[in-house]
Amino acid sequence: MSGATQTMQANESNTSMMFKSTGRELVNFVAGLLILFVVWYLGIEWIASDPDKANFADFGPIPAFNAFPWLWEDGIIQDAVTASGYRLGVGLLIAIAIGVPIGIVMGTSKRFREYSNAPFQLMRMVSPMSWEPIAVLAFGLAGATVIFLVAIAAVWPIIFATAAGLAKVDPAWFKVARNLGASRWHMLTQIIIPAIAYDVLTGVRLALGVAWIVLVPAEFLGVSEGLGYAVQDAKESLSYDSLMAMILVIGTVGYLLDGLCVLALKRYSWHK
């Protein structure tokens, strides 16, 4: 057998292996979702089999899927996702704008780290929803309250991840940069930020998860659009099929956003 054929065969088996592995991933992805829907279907069937609880049947997957077309045509899904997405985005941006600088100070100043440890750990453990009454007093029953709650939920992971990222930075990088004439601005933009980008993004990913979870209950009160409002509205109008459809939307959008974070992490990771 000649060398060329051997190489070709090797290539061939590599490609087919690649197809096999992505193919398997796809199959597992679909199978996992199918299992979820089957468990959901059977669970609801089982509950609804009790005549007293027959109206539970509306919670099942089939009514939920049947609700999608009209929810979409009426623009309910689009409006809810847009409103919630805006609040999430603004809340996260505020959390990043506050959290990253605090994290940098925390990572560089031992004194600040020591002072801030107790208050930060204490406040971090408070459920973000506990701030709602204060937020309502401050911002009224409005989108601003939701944004505040998202930001306060998201800021902690960002602060701690940024500080942890800085702790891992090789101090020699600063020495080398200073030696080569870096100004403070260069130090920040060319050294610190690229060095900690990966950890900051890890923090943003965690923050996004918490923020997304807080967003929905934060929208139960006082606002008239958004995913939380849509769930609340569906509950009050007893349209359980659209309630479950909105829950599916919440899960799916959250999953996609997390996927975006994973892509960004891959892009900005220099760790080998």
Place this chain on the structure above:
Amino acid sequence: MSIRGVHLDIENLIHRYTPKSPLTFDGVRIEAKPGESLVIIGRSGCGKSTLLHIIAGLLKASGGKLRLDNEEVKGPSSRWVMMFQAPHLFPWMTVERNVGVGLHFAGWSKDKLRDRVAEAISLVSLDDYAQNNVQDLSGGQQQRVALARSLVMEPEMLLLDEPFSALDAFTRAALQRDVRSISKELGFNLVMVTHDIDEAVLMADRALVMAGSPGKIMHDISVDLPDPRNREDPEVQKMRRYLMDTFEEAVALQKGNGGTQTKVGSLSRMNGISEPAG
């Protein structure tokens, strides 16, 4: 690239890290002509790295004078660049960007710095790796990138803190030869710190023996050997033995004195004349 050297003048340099800590070194005196290569040898902990950081302007001495071309050194400058024991490359930058980073700090545009970066990369024979991720290079190649990153600044003096100690013997030998020949070709000063007597013999115009606690320059030995230097050459071997003996004697002397006062710097054994210690 053409670079000129610098006149280095250090007088009565004293350093302690904190007011309470003991003197790291005391009364250090060093003078070097433009283009000269000084190699400082000494035991671990005698203050060699500290001295180098001070010369680089990365650390402020507690007392004494440090002048380059008759100007007081006030801080880091791209005119004198330090290279460390480890390459400390920026892993989020390619080889090319690592090499160009100092020029970028100095405000050079991308277009303007391109040629000079390419030239520096070529000087360390890494042309084929310009676009590589620095994490994919071997230790020796990484240290070469660090060398190019320093050379691209066209420094008048290159400070080297045990730059090759982490490398294998072959790579080390090649880099020792390259750094010396580049410095001679471009005419810049070298001040290098090492534990390795062979390295001192192969690279120095003058070898300074530092010993004691606080550290002092005990001997200043002229290493007058032709280039290129070969480890096996009897002259090189002879110089090596001479350096070794001087070094061990200096250390023994320090111990005998309980590490106290010994005459500073001027204990020259340049002509093989050994002076009695104070």
